[in-house]
Amino acid sequence: MGVTPWEVSGNIDYEKLIKEFGTSGITPALRARVERNAGESNVMLRRGYFFSHRDLDLVMDDYEKGRGFYLYTGRGPSGPMHIGHLIPLVFTRWLQERFKVNLYIEITDDEKFLCRREEGWEDIGKHAEQNIRDIAAVGFDPDRTFIFRDSEYIGNVYPMLLKIAKKVNFSTVKAVFGFTNETNIGFIFYPAYQIMPTLFEKKRCLIPAAIDQDPYWRVQRDIAESLGHQKTAAIHSKFLSPLQGAEGKMSSSVRESAIWLDDDEKTVRKKIMKYAFSGGRSTLEEHRRLGADLSVDVPFQWLSVLFEPDDVELKRIAGEYGSGRMLTGEVKEILAGKVNEFLEGHRARREKADVKKYMRTGKLAKEMWNKRFE
Amino acid sequence: MGVTPWEVSGNIDYEKLIKEFGTSGITPALRARVERNAGESNVMLRRGYFFSHRDLDLVMDDYEKGRGFYLYTGRGPSGPMHIGHLIPLVFTRWLQERFKVNLYIEITDDEKFLCRREEGWEDIGKHAEQNIRDIAAVGFDPDRTFIFRDSEYIGNVYPMLLKIAKKVNFSTVKAVFGFTNETNIGFIFYPAYQIMPTLFEKKRCLIPAAIDQDPYWRVQRDIAESLGHQKTAAIHSKFLSPLQGAEGKMSSSVRESAIWLDDDEKTVRKKIMKYAFSGGRSTLEEHRRLGADLSVDVPFQWLSVLFEPDDVELKRIAGEYGSGRMLTGEVKEILAGKVNEFLEGHRARREKADVKKYMRTGKLAKEMWNKRFE
Numbered sequence: 190m191g192v193t194p195w196e197v198s199g200n201i202d203y204e205k206l207i208k209e210f211g212t213s214g215i216t217p218a219l220r221a222r223v224e225r226n227a228g229e230s231n232v233m234l235r236r237g238y239f240f241s242h243r244d245l246d247l248v249m250d251d252y253e254k255g256r257g258f259y260l261y262t263g264r265g266p267s268g269p270m271h272i273g274h275l276i277p278l279v280f281t282r283w284l285q286e287r288f289k290v291n292l293y294i295e296i297t298d299d300e301k302f303l304c305r306r307e308e309g310w311e312d313i314g315k316h317a318e319q320n321i322r323d324i325a326a327v328g329f330d331p332d333r334t335f336i337f338r339d340s341e342y343i344g345n346v347y348p349m350l351l352k353i354a355k356k357v358n359f360s361t362v363k364a365v366f367g368f369t370n371e372t373n374i375g376f377i378f379y380p381a382y383q384i385m386p387t388l389f390e391k392k393r394c395l396i397p398a399a400i401d402q403d404p405y406w407r408v409q410r411d412i413a414e415s416l417g418h419q420k421t422a423a424i425h426s427k428f429l430s431p432l433q434g435a436e437g438k439m440s441s442s443v444r445e446s447a448i449w450l451d452d453d454e455k456t457v458r459k460k461i462m463k464y465a466f467s468g469g470r471s472t473l474e475e476h477r478r479l480g481a482d483l484s485v486d487v488p489f490q491w492l493s494v495l496f497e498p499d500d501v502e503l504k505r506i507a508g509e510y511g512s513g514r515m516l517t518g519e520v521k522e523i524l525a526g527k528v529n530e531f532l533e534g535h536r537a538r539r540e541k542a543d544v545k546k547y548m549r550t551g552k553l554a555k556e557m558w559n560k561r562f563e
Numbered sequence: 564m565g566v567t568p569w570e571v572s573g574n575i576d577y578e579k580l581i582k583e584f585g586t587s588g589i590t591p592a593l594r595a596r597v598e599r600n601a602g603e604s605n606v607m608l609r610r611g612y613f614f615s616h617r618d619l620d621l622v623m624d625d626y627e628k629g630r631g632f633y634l635y636t637g638r639g640p641s642g643p644m645h646i647g648h649l650i651p652l653v654f655t656r657w658l659q660e661r662f663k664v665n666l667y668i669e670i671t672d673d674e675k676f677l678c679r680r681e682e683g684w685e686d687i688g689k690h691a692e693q694n695i696r697d698i699a700a701v702g703f704d705p706d707r708t709f710i711f712r713d714s715e716y717i718g719n720v721y722p723m724l725l726k727i728a729k730k731v732n733f734s735t736v737k738a739v740f741g742f743t744n745e746t747n748i749g750f751i752f753y754p755a756y757q758i759m760p761t762l763f764e765k766k767r768c769l770i771p772a773a774i775d776q777d778p779y780w781r782v783q784r785d786i787a788e789s790l791g792h793q794k795t796a797a798i799h800s801k802f803l804s805p806l807q808g809a810e811g812k813m814s815s816s817v818r819e820s821a822i823w824l825d826d827d828e829k830t831v832r833k834k835i836m837k838y839a840f841s842g843g844r845s846t847l848e849e850h851r852r853l854g855a856d857l858s859v860d861v862p863f864q865w866l867s868v869l870f871e872p873d874d875v876e877l878k879r880i881a882g883e884y885g886s887g888r889m890l891t892g893e894v895k896e897i898l899a900g901k902v903n904e905f906l907e908g909h910r911a912r913r914e915k916a917d918v919k920k921y922m923r924t925g926k927l928a929k930e931m932w933n934k935r936f937e
Contacts, residue, residue, distance in 0.1 A: 302725055310722055310937060340725075344718025348684055351676055351714075354749025359733065362748055374736055375728025378752030563684055 203240060203400070203427055210403045212241045212425060222249050227287035232498040233280050233426070241400055243410075244422035248395050252288060258393045258422070260284055261386045263295035266316035267305060270323045271447035272528070273429040275535070276495055278327045280426070281397045285330055291553055292334045293386045294324060299339040300383070303376040323450050325542035326535050332552035336544075339382055342557075346385050349562035353388075354381040356412040365404050384409045387421040388562070400425040429494060430487050434466035448528060450535060457532065458525040461488065465524070469517035480513035481520075488517075488524040496527040577614060577774070577801055584777045586615045586799060596623050601661035606872040607654050607800070615774055617784075618796035622769050626662060632767045632796070634658055635760045637669035640690035641679060644697050645821035646902070647803040649909070650869055652701045654800070655771045659704055665927055666708045667760045668698060673713040674757070677750040697824050699916035700909050706926035710918075713756055716931075720759050723936035727762075728755040730786045739778050758783045761795040762936070774799040803868060804861050808840035822902060824909060831906065832899040835862065839898070843884075843891035854887035855894075862891075862898040870901040 207214050215234070219242075224230045226249060233239050248258045262281055264274070285292050302313045317338055324336060343350075362368050362380055387394040387409050396406060403425060410420040431446035445464055448457055468486030470476035483489050489510065497503045506523065509515035548554055581588050589608070593616075598604045600623060607613050622632045636655055638648070659666050676687045691712055698710060717724075736742050736754055761768040761783050770780060777799060784794040805820035819838055822831055842860030844850035857863050863884065871877045880897065883889035922928055 299721070299725055302722075303729055310726065340722050341718075343721045344715075347673070347717045348676075348714050351673055351749050352684065354752070355677055355747050357748050358745050359742070359748065359751060360744040363744065368733070370734040370737065371732050373729050374731050374733065374752050374755060375725050377733060378728070378748050381748060 201428065206400050207241050210241075210400065212243055212400070212403060212423075213245075215240055215242055215245065215424075219246060219249075222246075226252055227284075229287065231280070231283055232495060233276075233283075235500075236493050237427075238276075238494045239280060239397070239424050239426045241425035242423060243403075243406070244393070244420065245395070245424055248393055248422045251393050256392065257290065258288070258395050259290050259390050260292040261295070261389070261394050261396050261421075262292070262398065263297055263383070263386075264320050264324060265297045265301045266313055266320045267301045267308070268316055269449055269451065270320055271449050272531075273447060275323070275327065275450065276429055277397050277399065277426055278324060279495065282327050282329055284395070284397065285333060289330075290333065291390070292329055293389055294329075294334065294336040294547075295383070295386050296321060296336065296338045297379075297383065299375070300379045303373060303379060321544055321548070322539055322542055323535075325544045325547050326539035328538055329547065331543060331546040334547050334551065335553045335557045336547040337557070343382075345558070345560060346382075346562045349388065350381045350385055352416060353384050353412065354378060356415060357381065357408060361408060361411075365408055380405070380408060384412075385562070387413065388416060388418045389557075391418070393419045394421040396421055396423040398423060398425060399428055401428075430466075430490050432460060432464040432466065432487055434485070434487065448532075450532065450539075452532070454529045454533075457529050461521050461525045461528070462518075465521055467517040467521075470513075473516075476516065477513045480511045481515075481517065483507060483511050486510075486517075486520070488520045491524055492520075492527065496524060496531065575802065580774050581615050584615075584774065586617055586774070586777060586797075587619075589614055589616055589619065589798075593620060593623070596620075600626055601658075603661065605654070605657055606869060607650075607657075609874075610867050611801075612650075612868045613654060613771070613798050613800045615799035616797060617777075617780070618767070618794065619769070619798055622767055622796045625767050630766065631664065632662070632769050633664050633764050634666040635669070635763070635768050635770050635795075636666070636772065637671055637757070637760075638694050638698060639671045639675045640687055640694045641675045641682070642690055643823055643825065644694055645823050646905075647821060649697070649701065649824065650803055651771050651773065651800055652698060653869065656701050656703055658769070658771065659707060663704075664707065665764065666703055667763055668703075668708065668710040668921075669757070669760050670695060670710065670712045671753075671757065673749070674753045677747060677753060695918055695922070696913055696916055697909075699918045699921050700913035702912055703921065705917060705920040708921050708925065709927045709931045710921040711931070719932070719934060720756075720936045723762065724755045724759055726790060727758050727786065728752060730789060731755065731782060735782060735785075739782055754779070754782060758786075759936070761787065762790060762792045763931075765792070767793045768795040770795055770797040772797060772799060773802055775802075804840075804864055806834060806838040806840065806861055808859070808861065822906075824906065824913075826906070828903050828907075831903050835895050835899045835902065836892075839895060841891040841895075844887075847890075850890065851887040854885045855889075855891065857881060857885050860884075860891075860894070862894045865898055866894075866901065870898060870905065 220234050223234065251258050260281055262277065281292065296317050298313050298317045302308060302310055321336055357380065359377065362377060366380065368377055383405055403423065406421050406423055413420050433446055445460065448460060466485065466487045468482035468484065468489065470479055492503060492506065497506065506515065506520065510520050549558065594608050597608065625632050634655055636651065655666065670691050672687050672691045676682060676684055695710055731754065733751065736751060740754065742751055757779055777797065780795050780797055787794050807820055819834065822834060840859065840861045842856035842858065842863065844853055866877060866880065871880065880889065880894065884894050920928065923932065
């Protein structure tokens with residue numbers, strides 16, 4: 190294909206981020222190894238959307254030697270979810286499916302309550318409930334997945350949180366998270382809870398997350414071994430561009446910048462048609478002559494990341510659109526159709542999602558409620 | 564009587580402490596009011612061992628107007644308990660008995676684990692178990708008392724802890740508790756939990772504690788009203804002198820300075836005879852001539868605070884000993900007898916103490932386990 194819009198999109202220099210964060214790029218060899226072990230190729234790996242990692246090679250060692258590993262991700266229930274929130278979860282589901290591993294999903298209701306000045310505890314609770322339904326709709330293995338709200342599971346982990354917290358002082362969280370003297374004491378304590386799930390099993394933990402989440406795990410990697418555990422591994426994604434353009438990431442605070450999971454078909458189509466930033470040219474004549482600039486074209490980016498997994502078809506679109514034979518409106522139509530198809534499936538799965546199984550009655554959930562981490 | 568050794572003992576200037584902490588002295592009128600409402604006099608109030616307060620007058624208003632109040636105290640399970648630990652609990656029992664009020668006893672296993680570098684979680688657990696037996700042996704009303712370990716009750720209070728924590732920032736805990744950048748993030752969060760029991764009921768909370776504990780409640784008094792609760796009231800005691808002398812307070816770190824609750828009869832007698840600091844004179848001749856200096860005499864202080872509640876008898880001892888007719892050995896014998904009598908009763912009650920009732924099955928305990936504070 191050759192076209193990976195993420196490498197050149199907007200202001201984000203992902204190579205620089207790798208250097209800044211001190212992570213490693215996913216080499217072609219490592220990607221091939223993951224896909225070989227998985228037994229199939231994955232669109233987000235293949236197209237470079239997941240592009241960086243820590244210790245993913247050791248995770249593969251563990252898998253190949255039969256020691257196994259497990260997955261951990263989370264969600265801060267600050268409001269409704271958009272498509273950008275779901276994409277890493279779709280990738281996580283793929284990992285779980287192919288490697289048959291346990292997955293823990295932490296709903297950080299405590300953190301969101303502590304960091305949002307205006308939000309009440311009840312609001313956070315409502316968001317959490319809705320978010321959990323959306324997450325359950327992704328279709329994880331109900332016997333290998335445990336979704337928990339921090340405030341509900343605290344009784345099972347508090348002594349272990351204390352052990353973590355005892356190893357982290359204010360200087361550290363100040364340096365890593367930018368806390369100040371004005372930070373409230375709950376928020377100061379919270380990083381201990383975010384580390385907790387990396388100690389749920391003795392196996393190595395792998396965290397799929399956007400690269401900007403990496404600092405949260407640096408503290409874990411500093412203290413894990415002193416607690417008799419392994420440093421957590423991570424696999425990092427780029428950001429999904431907001432509709433209006435490739436700079437920055439899709440944001441919950443600008444309602445029009447995102448496709449929300451409860452947007453209906455008409456709204457989705459209208460948003461994409463009206464707001465999606467186009468790499469097409471300003472006049473038809475110019476467009477036919479120069480072709481679209483795929484590197485800044487949001488509809489094409491979205492197709493690349495997830496919505497057009499067929500390489501041949503994506504290549505065809507790139508060829509037609511990039512050469513000016515295809516117009517922006519046509520690409521947007523293709524994307525709108527794909528997104529609506531995706532959301533229709535999501536809504537159907539959401540209706541039927543057995544939330545209780547993930548949280549209480551599934552095999553892993555039941556095990557977890559019977560455990561007390563000391 | 565006139566003899567209140569505490570006012571002149573050692574280096575502790577209690578009037579100065581009242582000014583420094585900004586609390587109020589217990590006036591004769593307020594003491595009379597408490598005792599009138601209680602229906603009897605109390606030795607520790609009468610002898611000025613409990614000498615300072617915050618809002619105790621408002622507590623009496625509440626009581627007299629039928630609004631009621633409740634009691635809260637705690638114990639950090641850092642090791643075995645000595646007699647100095649038990650004395651405020653004996654006073655607390657008196658308050659509960661006379662006013663028929665609920666009492667919450669927080670066992671701060673989290674705090675002790677977080678602040679003790681050398682202590683493991685299991686050690687703390689063992690101390691907690693032993694301490695709870697000793698506390699249960701004090702003889703509180705089993706249906707009006709709830710003893711809980713922080714680590715066990717966390718699931719019922721965490722959301723409320725977050726609400727408290729959200730109102731307290733690092734600057735505040737730095738100023739009040741002397742936290743630094745090296746303080747661990749668990750210890751930084753802990754003050755939220757210490758405040759929690761002051762919000763257990765809508766009634767006013769009264770905390771009996773040694774005066775040095777006062778700063779812990781200042782934060783509560785700053786934020787309570789914004790959480791829809793009342794500022795907590797407190798009644799403060801002086802310190803029980805260590806055996807070796809009236810300066811400072813009895814300390815867990817010097818084994819010989821205290822009478823431990825599991826010291827046997829012989830040990831108690833030996834410790835008092837050998838270590839108790841005496842106000843008697845160095846020669847018999849001098850003693851007969853000058854009499855003992857009661858203001859620094861530890862055995863006499865201990866008798867005053869608790870062990871000789873009979874004012875006539877205490878006055879007799881003061882007269883005999885202060886005039887030199889009675890010798891140090893005799894006063895020590897009296898005290899050893901009283902302490903051993905007290906400890907014998909304690910050990911018997913400890914054997915029979917129904918810990919489970921205080922923690923799980925008593926009326927108040929059951930109610931508390933069914934509550935979730937959000």
